[in-house]
Amino acid sequence: MAERVATGDRQARIAPVGAVELAVVADSFNRMLDALVRAEAELVASARLSAIGRVASGVAHEINNPIAIIRGYVKTMRQEAESPALREELQILDEEAAACQRIAEELLVYVRSPAMEPMPVEAAELLGEAAERCRLPAEEPGAPPLIVEAEPAQICVDPLRIRQVLVNLVTNAREATEGAEPVIVRGSLRGAGYRIEVLDRGKGLSDEAREHLFEPFFTTRRDGTGLGLAVCYGLVTAHGGTIQAEPRPEGGARFVIDLPGVVVDGEEPEARERA
Numbered sequence: 001m002a003e004r005v006a007t008g009d010r011q012a013r014i015a016p017v018g019a020v021e022l023a024v025v026a027d028s029f030n031r032m033l034d035a036l037v038r039a040e041a042e043l044v045a046s047a048r049l050s051a052i053g054r055v056a057s058g059v060a061h062e063i064n065n066p067i068a069i070i071r072g073y074v075k076t077m078r079q080e081a082e083s084p085a086l087r088e089e090l091q092i093l094d095e096e097a098a099a100c101q102r103i104a105e106e107l108l109v110y111v112r113s114p115a116m117e118p119m120p121v122e123a124a125e126l127l128g129e130a131a132e133r134c135r136l137p138a139e140e141p142g143a144p145p146l147i148v149e150a151e152p153a154q155i156c157v158d159p160l161r162i163r164q165v166l167v168n169l170v171t172n173a174r175e176a177t178e179g180a181e182p183v184i185v186r187g188s189l190r191g192a193g194y195r196i197e198v199l200d201r202g203k204g205l206s207d208e209a210r211e212h213l214f215e216p217f218f219t220t221r222r223d224g225t226g227l228g229l230a231v232c233y234g235l236v237t238a239h240g241g242t243i244q245a246e247p248r249p250e251g252g253a254r255f256v257i258d259l260p261g262v263v264v265d266g267e268e269p270e271a272r273e274r275a
């Protein structure tokens, strides 16, 4: 079986064997193979994302400079324009150019690690605050309720960035949900890290969606840009964390963020582990 795996067969598994010691070896061999298959899939996905990232970064750069120049000229023209109608048209031009600039900026967040300002924050409070932002503006009737279940912990993150990620995930989850099934934001300690899950019972994730979710411009919404999850990916990766998505067996989607470097009671994780 080891020979078969070595020659590239990743589906090979050892059938149940009788003898106790052999059964233990076979079982750990099979588990090692499962881990190998998972690691290979992650590697392929991250290589593809970084290739797309390089293209996106080039495009964003090339777009940024001309747009800044266009906006500069439009500003001068607005100041000089005498007719109110022309001023209004130039205002629209400026707003559209600003929208292009935002897209370019979001692409750059996805590609290069943006500057982070990590600080110790209370995870449960951060999750609660992010949820609060999603509740505003005023809950529309029939919007899926939002439940936060967070284990308290001091985590060292850039709170604004993590809040941005959560607002994105919760907004997506609510958009995917039609009925009154709640969206759940859950936070829990995991070893020296903190795990955040966003769970919904919405339309779920197709195989195609799963494969392309974190790529820029993948969208199934008519008015979507497909940049939300790409930006989330960039921000979580910049924290040294991981973000993954999977369909839930009971229907809906589950997004999981694992953040390293939890601080508890002001202690660094290593100090806590040694204690």
Ligand code: ADP
Residues within 6 Å of the ligand: 168, 172, 173, 174, 176, 200, 202, 203, 204, 205, 209, 213, 218, 219, 220, 221, 223, 224, 225, 226, 227, 228, 229, 230, 252, 253
């Ligand atoms: P956008 O919201 O502009 O489409 P995103 O990057 O945020 O961009 O999302 C990309 C796509 O991923 C969405 O169009 C949707 O198809 C899918 N998606 C994201 N979140 C969910 C979810 N919770 N349930 C089902 N599909 C989702």
